[in-house]
Amino acid sequence: MIERSFQTLPGTLEAVARLRDSVEKRADAAGLSRKAIYNLCLAVDEIATNVVLHGYQEAGRTGPLRVATGLDDEGFTVILEDEGAPFDATRHALPSAEDLARPLEERTVGGLGILLALRGVDALQYESAPGVNRHIFVVKRPPPDA
C-alpha cells in the first residue's frame, strides 16, 4: 500500500539530492537490490529535475516536490507530485536508436534524461489534475528464485 503521508520538499534543484536520498532509504528498507535502487533514484532525479526546470523555473512558478512510497504485491511505487506547469515526461520525444549510435560530436542533447527515467523503472505513469501533477514510478518485485 502507498503510505499517504507525503514528504514535502521545496521545488528547487538543491532539493533533488535530498529527494534521491529519501527514495534510496525507503527503497532500501523495502528490500530492493542495489542496482534497482540506483536506477529508481536516477529515474526520480531526472523527472524531478525536469519538473523543477520546466514546470517551475521556466514557467515562472514556485512550489513543492512531494514524495510518497509504498510496497505491495506488485512491487515498490514512488509517487512524485508537483504544482508546476504540467510536464508529462511519458510523452516527451526520446532519442532514437539512430541518435544514440551517433558520435557525441554530432549529438543534440535532448531527451537523454527522460530515456534514463523510462529505462530506470518498470513503469512510469503520469497524471495531471487541476493544480497537481503526479509521476508514478513502479519497480516490480522480481519473480521468486530470480
Add this chain to the structure above:
Amino acid sequence: MAFKVSSAVTGDVVSLTLAGELDATSAPTFKTEIDKAVGQTPHSLVVQVKDLTFMASAGLRVLIYAKQKLGSRVALYVVAPQETILSTLRMTGFDKSVYIVDQWPPMETDARRPA
C-alpha cells in the same frame, strides 16, 4: 555525497578526477573544469570516475559538451566507472565515442578504439 572535482596536467594530458554525485546542481562545476581543460588544448582528456557514485543526464550533457569542444581528434577517456554508471554510458551509446578503461594509463589491451 557532495560533488568534487580536481584537475591535473601531465604533458599534453589533462586529468579530471570526479567524486560524489554528478547531477543538475553539480554539473556546472564539472563544465567549468571542462572549459579550463579545453583551454589547455590537450591531446587527451582523462576523466577519473572511480569515486563517482551517481551520474544523471546532466553529467552526460557535459561529456557531450566536452567532446564537441575538444573535437574528434582529442581522445576522451572515462576511467573506472562503477557498474551503474557504466550501464548508463552503454545505454546511451556513449561507449561508442569515449574510451572506457579500467585504469590510467590504460593497458595495451584496454586501449582499443571505441566500437
